[in-house]
Amino acid sequence: MLIGWLGIITGIIVLIIGVGFGILNIKDGEKRVGTICIVIGILLSISISIGSGYWLYGTESGKRAQKDWISETSGGIERVVTVYDINGQVIQTYEGKFDIETNEQNYILFEDENGERHTIYYTTGTIIVDEK
Known part of the structure; x- marks a missing residue:
């Protein structure tokens, strides 16, 4: 379960970095590079988050990981x-x-x-x- 959540968090971080670099480049007059950074950041973050979410909720090993996590943290x-x-x-x-x-x-x-x-x-x- 931790792996799935780490993937989702990584996707969010990639999104923030991609959009941040995009905004910085747009402010510096590099609209094309900024737009490319934003698009790549969005696409990568979506891919990472969906892949991690699929593993967490769509696979049997992800379901077992969730059950282990619930058992470990809730007594x-x-x-x-x-x-x-x-x-x-x-x-x-x-x-x-x-x-x-x-x-x-x-x-x-x-x-x-x-x-x-x-x-x-x-x-x-x-x-x-x-x-x-």
Whole structure:
């Protein structure tokens, strides 16, 4: 999500710079160069902003990035975490609004709504995380 917003902000900055250079050139009597700067600034800013906006809202990776951002900044997403043993029997179920951290050491980490931190290692079992 950050990438999409950075692209949109970059588009705005390019627009400001292009129009600024255009105005400066027009004031110096270079109307043709000024007009070209303004047009290029507008076209580049539109292209950058639309491309970034498309990535942010029109692609699945952009949608996942938005969901990650929402989870990170708002205290998580309503989820159900179910922990299974190696035989498929449910060991524990956690429900609530939380953000989950995971890495390649085979664990997930989250704090539940009561502020209790849970670190679950799943080297021999399975964990399923569903969004409500």
